[in-house]
Amino acid sequence: MKHITFWLSTAICVVVLFAASRLVTNDYFFFAGYVVLQYIVLATAWNILGGYTGYINFGTSGFFAIGAYSSVVLHKLWGPPIPVLIIVGGILAGAVGFGMGGLTLRLKGVFFAIGTLALAIVVQTFITNWDFVGGSRGVYIIRPPTAPLLGSYIHYLFLIMLVLAGIAVAVARSIEQSTLGYGLAAIRDDEQAAEAAGVPTLKLKLVSTTLSGALMGMAGAPLPYYVTYLDPASGFNLAYAVNAIAMPLVGGTTSWVGPVLGAIFLGTIQEVTRVTISSSLNLLFVGVLLVLFVVIAPNGLIGLYQPRRRRQDEPQRRPQAAL
Amino acid sequence: MSETLLKVEGLGKRFGGFIALDNIELEVQAGERVGLIGPNGSGKSTFVNCLSGILRHDSGSAQFGGVALEGLPAYRRTRLGIARSFQLPKPFRSLTVAENLRIPLLYTVNGRGGVHLTEAQIAARCDELLRMVALDGKAKARPRDLTQIEMRKLELARAMAAAPKLLIADEAMAGLSHSEIDDILALLFKLNEGGITVILIEHIMRAVMAFSQRLVVLVAGHKIADGLPQDVVSNPEVERAYLGE
Amino acid sequence: MYWDLFLNAIASGILLGGFYAAVTVGLAIAFGMLDVGNLAHPAFVILGSFCCYIFNQRWGVDPILAALVMTPFFFLLGAAIYQIYYLSFERRGEEGLRGLAFFFGLLFITEVGLILGFGVDYRFVEAPYIGPTLHLGGIDLALRTLTPFTISLVMVAGLQLFLSKTYTGRAILAVSQDSLALRLMSVRPYRVKLIAFGISIATAALAGAFLIIIQPVEPSIGRDYIGRVFAIVVLGGMGSFPGMMLAAMLLGVAESLTATFYGPSWSPAVAFGLLLLTLAVRPAGILGRRA
Numbered sequence: 001m002k003h004i005t006f007w008l009s010t011a012i013c014v015v016v017l018f019a020a021s022r023l024v025t026n027d028y029f030f031f032a033g034y035v036v037l038q039y040i041v042l043a044t045a046w047n048i049l050g051g052y053t054g055y056i057n058f059g060t061s062g063f064f065a066i067g068a069y070s071s072v073v074l075h076k077l078w079g080p081p082i083p084v085l086i087i088v089g090g091i092l093a094g095a096v097g098f099g100m101g102g103l104t105l106r107l108k109g110v111f112f113a114i115g116t117l118a119l120a121i122v123v124q125t126f127i128t129n130w131d132f133v134g135g136s137r138g139v140y141i142i143r144p145p146t147a148p149l150l151g152s153y154i155h156y157l158f159l160i161m162l163v164l165a166g167i168a169v170a171v172a173r174s175i176e177q178s179t180l181g182y183g184l185a186a187i188r189d190d191e192q193a194a195e196a197a198g199v200p201t202l203k204l205k206l207v208s209t210t211l212s213g214a215l216m217g218m219a220g221a222p223l224p225y226y227v228t229y230l231d232p233a234s235g236f237n238l239a240y241a242v243n244a245i246a247m248p249l250v251g252g253t254t255s256w257v258g259p260v261l262g263a264i265f266l267g268t269i270q271e272v273t274r275v276t277i278s279s280s281l282n283l284l285f286v287g288v289l290l291v292l293f294v295v296i297a298p299n300g301l302i303g304l305y306q307p308r309r310r311r312q313d314e315p316q317r318r319p320q321a322a323l
Numbered sequence: 324m325s326e327t328l329l330k331v332e333g334l335g336k337r338f339g340g341f342i343a344l345d346n347i348e349l350e351v352q353a354g355e356r357v358g359l360i361g362p363n364g365s366g367k368s369t370f371v372n373c374l375s376g377i378l379r380h381d382s383g384s385a386q387f388g389g390v391a392l393e394g395l396p397a398y399r400r401t402r403l404g405i406a407r408s409f410q411l412p413k414p415f416r417s418l419t420v421a422e423n424l425r426i427p428l429l430y431t432v433n434g435r436g437g438v439h440l441t442e443a444q445i446a447a448r449c450d451e452l453l454r455m456v457a458l459d460g461k462a463k464a465r466p467r468d469l470t471q472i473e474m475r476k477l478e479l480a481r482a483m484a485a486a487p488k489l490l491i492a493d494e495a496m497a498g499l500s501h502s503e504i505d506d507i508l509a510l511l512f513k514l515n516e517g518g519i520t521v522i523l524i525e526h527i528m529r530a531v532m533a534f535s536q537r538l539v540v541l542v543a544g545h546k547i548a549d550g551l552p553q554d555v556v557s558n559p560e561v562e563r564a565y566l567g568e
Numbered sequence: 569m570y571w572d573l574f575l576n577a578i579a580s581g582i583l584l585g586g587f588y589a590a591v592t593v594g595l596a597i598a599f600g601m602l603d604v605g606n607l608a609h610p611a612f613v614i615l616g617s618f619c620c621y622i623f624n625q626r627w628g629v630d631p632i633l634a635a636l637v638m639t640p641f642f643f644l645l646g647a648a649i650y651q652i653y654y655l656s657f658e659r660r661g662e663e664g665l666r667g668l669a670f671f672f673g674l675l676f677i678t679e680v681g682l683i684l685g686f687g688v689d690y691r692f693v694e695a696p697y698i699g700p701t702l703h704l705g706g707i708d709l710a711l712r713t714l715t716p717f718t719i720s721l722v723m724v725a726g727l728q729l730f731l732s733k734t735y736t737g738r739a740i741l742a743v744s745q746d747s748l749a750l751r752l753m754s755v756r757p758y759r760v761k762l763i764a765f766g767i768s769i770a771t772a773a774l775a776g777a778f779l780i781i782i783q784p785v786e787p788s789i790g791r792d793y794i795g796r797v798f799a800i801v802v803l804g805g806m807g808s809f810p811g812m813m814l815a816a817m818l819l820g821v822a823e824s825l826t827a828t829f830y831g832p833s834w835s836p837a838v839a840f841g842l843l844l845l846t847l848a849v850r851p852a853g854i855l856g857r858r859a
Contacts (some may be wrong), residue, residue, distance in 0.1 A: 056665050058607075058672065103848040110605040113668055114798045115847050118840035121795055125837035136833070179429050182418075186426045189415040192377055195397035196407060198431030198485055202396070238791065242676050249669055254417070280683050287676035294669045295656040 003177070007170045014166040018159055030158040034226060036267035037161040038219050042240065043247035043259035044168040045215035048175060050245070051253025053208045054188030055105075056113045060244035061236045062120030063093040063213045065127065067220025068230060072133045075141060075224065081148065082160055086221040093217020094210045096123075101209035105202060124236045138231025141224040157226055161219075168215050172256040175211075184208060216244075239283055243267075246290040252302030261301050328353040328489060328520050329374075333383030336366075336373055343369045345544045346383070351489070351522065356515050358535030358552065359524045362564060366544040367524050368410055371491050375407045376400040388488065401431050406487030410494045412474040414466035420477055421449045421462040427485040435486075448484070455510060456480045472499055479507070483514065490514065491522045496530055504530055532556070540564070572706045577828040578821055579707045585820025586717035587778050589813050591793060592800045593724055594771040599798070600807035601744035602761050602768075604653065607671040610793035611678035612769055616642065616776020617691075617785040618682055624693040631693045632719065635777035639770045646769025649674070650762050675790065682787035690784035698781060716778035723774060727767075728809045740764045744807055792836055799843035 021033070042060060050056050067089030074080055074088060096119075104115035128136045147156030175181045183204045186194035195201050224230045243266065251262025266286055273282035297304055329351040336344040344366045351357055361367050372378040374385060376397030385392040387403055395403070406427075415423050428448055433440045440448075453459040456476040466474060479495050492511065496504050508530055515521050525531045531538065531552070538555040540548040542564045548555045555561055591613055598606045616635060623634035657667040702709040731737035739760045779785055800819055804812035819842065823835045 050665065054665060056668055103844060107847055109665070110599075110668065111802070111847055113605070114795070114802075115844060118795050118799075118843045118847075121792075121840045122837050122844065125834060125840075129831075129833055179433075182422070182426060182429055185417055186415050189417050190413045192397075193409065193413040193415065193481075194426065195377070196375060196401060196409070197427040197481060198398050198401040199426060200396075200398045200430075238676070238679075238788075242672070245669055245672060249666075278684075280680055284677060284680040284684065287673050287680060291670055291673035291677065294666045294673065295652065298666055 003174050006173055010166045010170045014162055018162055021155075021158065021162075027152075027154060030152075030154045032271050034154070034158050034161050035271065036263060037158070037165045038223075039243055039247060039263040039267045040165040040260055041161070041168045041219040042216060042244045043251070043263045044165075044172045044256060045212045045219065046244040047248040047253055047256075047259045048172060048215070049208045049212040051248050051258065052172075052175065052181065052184040052188065053205060054109075055205065055208070056109065056245070057116045057209075057212065058113050058241055058245070059100075059116035059118075059120030059123075060216055061238065061240045062116075062123040063097065063216035064220035064223075064240050065120075065123060065232075065236050066093045066096055067217035068223040069127055069133050070217075071221045071224050072139055072141065072230060076132070082156075082222050082225065086160070086164070086218045089221030090214040090218040093220070094214030096217075097209040097211075097213020098206060100213070101206045105205045105209065120236070120241070124232055127236075128232045134231065136232060138229055138234075139224075140229050141227075143225050143228060153225070157222055160222055164218060168219075169256050169260060171211070171215070172259075176255060180204065180207065239286075242283070242286055242290065243270075246286050246293075248300070250289055250293045250300055252300030254299070254302060258300050258302050265301065326353050327351070328355075328388060330386040331374075331383070332385075334370075334373065334380050334385060335382035336369055336378060336380050343544050344373065344380070347541075347544075347546055349539065349546070349549070351520060353488070353520055354515070354518060355520055356511075356534055356536045357520075357522045358531040358538045359522055359541065360526070360528075360531055360538065361541035364543075365541040367541055368493060369544075370541065371407055371493050371524065374400075374491065375405055398430070401427070401485055401487075402435060404486075404488030405491070406482040406485040406489070407491040408475075408478040408482040408493055408495055410497075412466075412471075412478040414469075414474060414477055414481075416466050419463050419465060420458060420469070421453065423466070423477060423481055424449045424452050424484045427481055431485040452480045452484055455483070455513075457506070472503060475499070476507075479510075487519060489520045489522065491524065493524045494526065496525055496527050508534060573828060574825075575707055577824045579709060580713060581821030581824030582817055583709065583713040583717040583820070584824055585813075585817035586720045587713065587782060588796060588800060588820055589724055589816035590716065590720035590771070590778050591775045592797045592804075592812055592816060593727060593809070594768040594775065595797045596801050596804065596807060596809065596812045597727075597740075597764055597771075598768040600801050600804075600812075601740065602764055603744075604650070604761075604765065605668050605671060606765075606768070607668065607794060608675035608678060609768070609772065609797060610790035611675045612642070612645075612772035613775045613779060613793065614682065614785060614787060614790045615678060616773040617780040618686060618776075618787075619773065620777045620780055621691045621693055621785070624695075630695055631777040631781055632695075632715075632774070635773045638773040642773040643766040643770040646766040647762050649769065650765035653765075654758060654761070675794075679787050679790060686787065688786055688788070690786045691780070692784040693780050695781065712781055716781055719774070720778060723771070724809060724813060727771075731809075736760070736763060795836070795840040795843055799839050799846065802843065803846050 021030070042064065046057060046060055070089045070092050071085040074085055100116065100119050104112050107115065127133060133139055143153045147153040150156045150159065175184070183194070183199045186197065186199050187201050187204060191201055227234065247262030247266050248259045249262070250266060251260065252258030266289065269285055270282040273285055293300060327350055329349065331347055331349040334344055334347040347370065359367055369378065373380040376392070376395060387400070387405060390403060392400060415426065425445060428440065428445050432438065449462070450459060453462055456479060458473060458476055458480065461469065461473065466477065469477065475495055479492065482490055496507055499507065504527060511521055511523065511534060523531060523534050535552050537550065538548070538552040539546060540555060540561050547564065548558050548561050591610070595606060595609045598604045598609065616638065619638050620631035620634045623629040624631050653667065653670065657670065697711040697715045700711050702711060702714065731741055740763070743757045743760045796819065800812055800815045803818070804815035819839060822842065823838045826838045827835050
């Protein structure tokens, strides 16, 4: 399927899903749906660096929070519309991703991973000590009374996140089926051999961290309007970091489908558990599922669906000529 | 007309206190077939790594086609025209055999000198390369389904895919059968006839003697001989360094 | 006035460093020597803290004593975890991404498990050496930090002796350098690593005791320590104990000075900032250890 076709199909899906959602009367659906969609973006973003390139990022919450807190700052300064916030959040988080990459990408796997964690905590510490955004006390964001286009603000947020999810998925797939995607796969499989084959590994890795970070930042930008009260404890919640890792690993890291499946699967389980049993137990589930899948089903849900024996019949990828 | 393709002067490399390479001098003309031999641990692979850019040499200089290699990352050197196969095959495990060859085509050949490959050309070139190493039946297989020997052939094919000016084959023949060695030799001869300079690193003396126009011997990080194969082999110092083959 | 403050900050920093060394030594073994990126190590330390808490609150047992009692159990826990890790990842050669995710999941499970069991309140222990402070010249040395410091030094020194003098210890050092050679000497690397990782987690029991003596503990504190322990291991040169000790002291002093003069809320940034800097500045060659 050509790139254009996929983008169009995704756009159509978004429109269809949105139209279907207009039929739902219970607002709870939109609140929960927003969270799942947000996770689709986070998981997809994470997978670009983790699944495609092979570099595991523990600092998802850092990039996510950069998006959220840049929105807080802009909101306090002059309150631009959400799409603007998303773009700004994406640019800032992408820049940080680029910087972090520059510092840590020459390192081997574990060290890089620890570096990402270090970055997230450094960002968190700075924000906790920054009074303008409320510091550790947090900040209240008042939602505008009506939303553009739709009236109900939560419906508007849902639509935004739906569009963002569509964009994230389309971007991921475009990468997958392109020269860049091949390069990243080579880096993931054997970085030395990739360099020897002419792949500019550092450059591509930087592209990967920047893009991944930018998408995470974009996912975080609307957050203040969703939660209306934002403090570092919730903004940097470990749940984001774990889910961003667990969802692709559970769903499958080899294609864009995995993070989506994982986000829907784990997101739904968590929401159901949170509402029916307790809110801590749902995090326990995620942890347990993560460990279980990593140990038993390394290729995730996708892998379970396509047992190893049948791999030979997998349709050959048809990338376009050099992007 | 022969121009100097590779010029290495006083090259040295150390790991902490251990001197892996000491004052290596080597000149390779375009189109030559050079054999590089030496006991295990003599620094052959380190030398290749220094040339290809995986390691940075500590002293001396290396020039390829007049371009200084110092400071160039490995992928730049590949684009310049140096390709190497790895002694222990390092295939891209999640990609098919054909896709393994795609990587050098996409990243080295494509874009070099303004050349733009179409999808059809890439696919055709992959087929051609696979046929040259007799792996065309396995285009859609994964590296894990290949035998050791097939993996070595893939390794060689991947180096060839980068359309190099200089191909360094690092012990590509180890463990192969008599006829398989002949196949690889024939392949290397054919590549050389097509204009590719080849440095053959091997332990299998029969192959080295048959192939090399010139023989270089490395022992404990020093070059102790460099000349015609017959002369080098009868050199007493070389005999001393080698027990057996 | 500032001089006194400064000296005290240094002193408490050194004591803190000694404690950090105790928390880190397990990781120095697991990650520095065995190449196992056990992100969950701090979570086991917290687990140790809570075990001491139970012993202390229920039966009035001294926390350090409690930890010593728990040590064999933690050893077994470590061995069990390594077994799973080995079977799932190391044997298949897939330590990378999945191995890390495994430990990350464990970290999470442990933390959430503790929250479910104990809630998010801070817990503390009582012991005779927790209140008093020693006054030496202008320097105040709180016994609650001095005691763990002293015992930690003993523990690390003891482990160092174990590694260099006993057969098993030297096998562990050997496996960290060259497991193939070890195999040729007909010692199974797997067994050696199993014991080593068991020891690694066993240290968490005592470290946990130290932690809850020094400060009140709640389940999510472990996260603050991930960066610290990895920073110390990396700075200290991976497997080296003396290096680790030095690095721990350095970190302790840096944090203490920051807390005294800028406020405690900046302390996490010190550890992680130091870590980032170390990672960024060290040349790639040294970090690519097992090529």
